[in-house]
Amino acid sequence: xxxxxxxxxxxxxxxxxxxxxxxxxxxxxxxxxxxxxxxxxxxxxxxxxxxxxxxxxxxxxxxxxxxxxxxxxxxxxxxxxxxxxxxxxxxxxxxxxxxxxxxxxxxxxxxxxxxxxxxxxxxxxxxxxxxxxxxxxxxxxxxxxxxxxxxxxxxxxxxxxxxxxxxxxxxxxxxxxxxxxxxxxxxxxxxxxxxxxxxxxxxxxxxxxxxxxxxxxxxxxxxxxxxxxxxxxxxxxxxxxxxxxxxxxxxxxxxxxxxxxxxxxxxx
Numbered sequence: 191x192x193x194x195x196x197x198x199x200x201x202x203x204x205x206x207x208x209x210x211x212x213x214x215x216x217x218x219x220x221x222x223x224x225x226x227x228x229x230x231x232x233x234x235x236x237x238x239x240x241x242x243x244x245x246x247x248x249x250x251x252x253x254x255x256x257x258x259x260x261x262x263x264x265x266x267x268x269x270x271x272x273x274x275x276x277x278x279x280x281x282x283x284x285x286x287x288x289x290x291x292x293x294x295x296x297x298x299x300x301x302x303x304x305x306x307x308x309x310x311x312x313x314x315x316x317x318x319x320x321x322x323x324x325x326x327x328x329x330x331x332x333x334x335x336x337x338x339x340x341x342x343x344x345x346x347x348x349x350x351x352x353x354x355x356x357x358x359x360x361x362x363x364x365x366x367x368x369x370x371x372x373x374x375x376x377x378x379x380x381x382x383x384x385x386x387x388x389x390x391x392x393x394x395x396x397x398x399x400x401x402x403x404x405x406x407x408x409x410x411x412x413x414x415x416x417x418x419x420x421x422x423x424x425x426x427x428x429x430x431x432x433x434x435x436x437x438x439x440x441x442x443x444x445x446x447x448x449x450x451x452x453x454x455x456x457x458x
Contacts (some may be wrong), residue, residue: 198361205239208277211289211329211411219280219305219331220310227309228275230280234305240276280305282333289331293355298323299332299354299402306331318360336405342458343399346392350402358399364392 208214210222223242258363272278281287282305296318310328328403334353346364395401420436
């Protein structure tokens with residue numbers, strides 16, 4: 191094993207070498223604050239340099255900011271406002287983390303996947319339970335269990351693989367006919383046992399837009415803020431948590447207001 195500082199050893203960062211509003215690696219993103227503010231989901235900041243303070247959503251002197259950018263009262267307790275100057279590192283249990291630029295657009299994302307966003311974006315409650323909608327122009331940071339895949343509707347997707355959708359209508363449920371009429375489906379309907387796979391139940395998207403999928407059918411399990419992570423060697427832990435795999439993003443994909451050529455828009 192290479193020693194720290196030796197050729198081939200790990201890179202040791204300081205405030206001058208950390209990137210500004212870009213990935214440090216595939217699992218860590220660095221936000222640079224220059225006297226500004228970001229909305230941040232609780233528990234996603236792992237370290238910071240500089241003078242940054244964190245206040246709960248609804249804090250008195252931030253009331254105007256919250257009124258103009260945060261419109262999801264059901265999720266208000268899950269978020270804080272980071273304000274000040276410095277560099278802040280964001281991560282989420284070693285899942286893939288990337289930033290995206292929304293350009294006068296409308297994107298709905300699973301609430302647990304959204305880590306942070308600029309106040310130039312307005313956050314609203316989606317009509318689909320468990321999802322939030324970002325509207326406007328600005329940058330946001332999201333996590334996924336594996337790299338994100340961008341697809342055009344019409345398409346049916348496994349709900350557990352769905353990260354979100356941009357500039358297209360909300361999905362409707364689609365159930366496989368055999369699942370609804372078969373013996374196994376009837377038993378599941380009566381007992382609630384067994385669950386349903388993506389082959390039996392899907393979300394159906396139609397119209398113009400973009401659908402974002404993670405490269406896994408396993409949802410990112412939510413962990414209560416301050417809870418002991420399930421890691422070997424950690425008091426109260428018990429095993430190893432899921433680890434995302436994927437290449438480091440070379441830049442932030444743009445999610446435009448109008449769907450264009452995916453190859454050009456997203457650099458795929």
